[in-house]
Amino acid sequence: RKEVEQDPGPFNVPEGATVAFNCTYSNSASQSFFWYRQDCRKEPKLLMSVYSSGNEDGRFTAQLNRASQYISLLIRDSKLSDSATYLCVVSSFNQAGTALIFGKGTTLSVSS
Amino acid sequence: GAVVSQHPSWVICKSGTSVKIECRSLDFQATTMFWYRQFPKQSLMLMATSNEGSKATYEQGVEKDKFLINHASLTLSTLTVTSAHPEDSSFYICSARSGGAQPQHFGDGTRLSIL
Numbered sequence: 001r002k003e004v005e006q007d008p009g010p011f012n013v014p015e016g017a018t019v020a021f022n023c024t025y026s027n028s029a030s031q032s033f034f035w036y037r038q039d040c041r042k043e044p045k046l047l048m049s050v051y052s053s054g055n056e057d058g059r060f061t062a063q064l065n066r067a068s069q070y071i072s073l074l075i076r077d078s079k080l081s082d083s084a085t086y087l088c089v090v091s092s093f094n095q096a097g098t099a100l101i102f103g104k105g106t107t108l109s110v111s112s
Numbered sequence: 113g114a115v116v117s118q119h120p121s122w123v124i125c126k127s128g129t130s131v132k133i134e135c136r137s138l139d140f141q142a143t144t145m146f147w148y149r150q151f152p153k154q155s156l157m158l159m160a161t162s163n164e165g166s167k168a169t170y171e172q173g174v175e176k177d178k179f180l181i182n183h184a185s186l187t188l189s190t191l192t193v194t195s196a197h198p199e200d201s202s203f204y205i206c207s208a209r210s211g212g213a214q215p216q217h218f219g220d221g222t223r224l225s226i227l
Contacts, residue, residue: 004155043205043218044156087155094171097161099146100207100216104155 003027004103006088012109017078021106023071023088031098032091033064035073037084038105044087047073078110115139116208118219125196126227132192133222135206141186142208146216147179150203162189196226 006023013019025033033050048055050062050071061074071088088103115138123131135145144163148156160181162168168181180192189208193200203223207216 008153041203041221041223043221045218046215094158094161094169097144097163098212099158099161101158102148102156104153 145189
C-alpha cells in the first residue's frame with residue numbers, strides 16, 4: 001500500500017464550482033500534513049498546512065482526521081488560476097530524520 | 113522568504129555522461145537537504161536525505177554509487193548522476209530546511225534529458 005494515496009482525477013470543473021479532494025495515508029505515526037500545489041513542469045509550492053481542528057485560508061479549507069488517516073481539501077468558488085495538480089503531503093520519520101512523503105497528486109482543471 | 117536556488121534548470125546530455133546538479137540555500141543555513149525525483153504523472157519520490165557534514169541517507173532502491181550526493185557546506189548540496197542513461201531522464205528537485213521543525217523550501221527543479 002502506498003504511503004499517501006490520492007484520487008488522480010482529473011477533476012474538470014467550471015469557474016465558481018466547489019471541488020473537494022481526498023487523501024489517505026498509511027503511517028499512523030505521521031506528524032505533519034500539508035497540501036502543496038504543483039503547476040506543470042514546476043516545483044511544488046506549499047498551499048497550506050493541515051490541522052486536526054481544520055483550517056481555512058480564503059477559499060481553501062483543509063481537514064485532517066487522524067483516526068481514519070484521512071485528509072481533505074475543499075476549494076470554493078474555483079478560479080481559472082486554481083488549475084494545477086494538488087499534492088497531499090505527509091511528514092514522517094525515516095532513518096534520516098523526518099521527510100516529506102508526497103502523494104501522486106490530483107489534477108484540477110477549471111474552465112470558463 | 114526563504115529561497116532555494118537549483119542549477120541548472122534544464123540539461124540535455126548524451127548517454128554515459130555524468131551530470132552535476134547544485135542546490136543552494138540563498139538566505140538561510142540548510143542543515144538538511146533533500147533530493148527528489150519525479151517521473152511524468154508520478155509523485156515526487158524522495159531519493160536521499162543529506163545532513164551537512166555527514167553522508168547522505170538513501171531511500172530503498174536508490175543506488176548511492178549512481179547518485180552521488182555531497183553536502184559539504186550549510187548552503188550547498190550537489191547531486192551527481194554518474195554515467196547517466198535515458199532511464200535517468202526525470203525532473204530532479206531539491207529542498208532544504210534549517211532545522212527539524214522548520215518547513216522545507218524547494219528549488220525550481222532540474223529537468224534532465226539523457227539522449
